[in-house]
Amino acid sequence: METLTVEHNGDRTIVRLDRPQTLNSIDQAMVDDLHEVCDQLEREPRILILTGARTDKGGIFASGADISQLRDRRRHDALRGINSSIFARIAALPMPVIAAIDGYALGGGAELAYAADFRIATTRVKIGNPEPNLGIIAAAGACWRLVELVGEPVANEILLAGRVLTADEALSIRLVGEVCEPDELLDRANALADRIGGFDPLAIQVTKQVIHAPRAAHPVIDNLAQALLFESPEKTRRMDDFLLKRNARKGR
Known part of the structure; x- marks a missing residue:
């Protein structure tokens, strides 16, 4: 350039x-x-x-x-x-x-x-x-x-x-x-x-969009964004990893 x-x-x-x-x-x-x-x-x-x-x-x-x-x-x-x-x-x-x-x-x-x-x-x-x-x-x-x-x-x-x-x-x-x-x-x-x-890129992108949404769009847009992420395989994977690590700490 x-x-x-x-x-x-x-x-x-x-x-x-x-x-x-x-x-x-x-x-x-x-x-x-x-x-x-x-x-x-x-x-x-x-x-x-x-x-x-x-x-x-x-x-x-x-x-x-x-x-x-x-x-x-x-x-x-x-x-x-x-x-x-x-x-x-x-x-x-x-x-x-x-x-x-x-x-x-x-x-x-x-x-x-x-x-x-x-x-x-x-x-x-x-x-x-x-x-x-x-x-x-x-x-x-x-x-x-x-x-x-x-x-x-x-x-x-x-x-x-x-x-x-x-x-x-x-x-x-x-x-x-x-x-x-x-x-x-x-x-x-x-x-x-x-x-x-280190975070989920999709969650970061959606969060940025929600931050910049007009005030009148909340909380509807928050709920819709969360609904999208709740269906994400990455959400399930990350939460499974979190629970495994937490349970492993408890088992020490």
């Missing part, structure tokens, strides 16, 4: 944003490449780890949308939802998405991270949405995802007052789940993927 490096590794796919000459800014080619990745992962579900390739200035996730392209976009481009569509598609992938963030995650880069199910940050992360300084809004998900993630007061500081969070600040409000040193980032992401990978 022109803008990404992609590695398939068993139950997971690692995608590195790779436009170091523009600090991994998100352009149309990267959007197209991400759609291709999504097409693969929709057909063959795997855990997705999103991260940034290292640049000569150190680690970076994504510096935002490519301003040289954004400058020339007009009303019809906004209505196409170029970035919002791909971020929504990433958020809706069957298996969990882990954003492994190093360095700057600003504007569209932050919105890409918000679309993930999990976010792990290095100590040098800076994350925020300075779009109003460029005369636009954060229209690829931040104006509603960020409110859901951290609440309206903090979202207002980021979206309306240009606050850029450090890694520790992001951790304190649970925008990221953990903070590590830069050389530990992929190990931490893979460790999280290992934990997820």
Whole structure:
């Protein structure tokens, strides 16, 4: 791919944003490449780890949308939802998405991270949405995802007052789940993927769908999802294994 490096590794796919000459800014080619990745992962579900390739200035996730392209976009481009569509598609992938963030995650880069199910940050992360300084809004998900993630007061500081969070600040409000040193980032992401990978993939996929279902759909959708899983041979196998191990412990 022109803008990404992609590695398939068993139950997971690692995608590195790779436009170091523009600090991994998100352009149309990267959007197209991400759609291709999504097409693969929709057909063959795997855990997705999103991260940034290292640049000569150190680690970076994504510096935002490519301003040289954004400058020339007009009303019809906004209505196409170029970035919002791909971020929504990433958020809706069957298996969990882990954003492994190093360095700057600003504007569209932050919105890409918000679309993930999990976010792990290095100590040098800076994350925020300075779009109003460029005369636009954060229209690829931040104006509603960020409110859901951290609440309206903090979202207002980021979206309306240009606050850029450090890694520790992001951790304190649970925008990221953990903070590590830069050389530990992929190990931490893979460790999280290992934990997820130990569960039944079908149960994980169904759980993710139920989590993202509208509030009004509950509890009906929960019951239907459970009915599906109750008929799964993997459910029977896993519960048999659990009972065998429990009985073996009791027999000691």
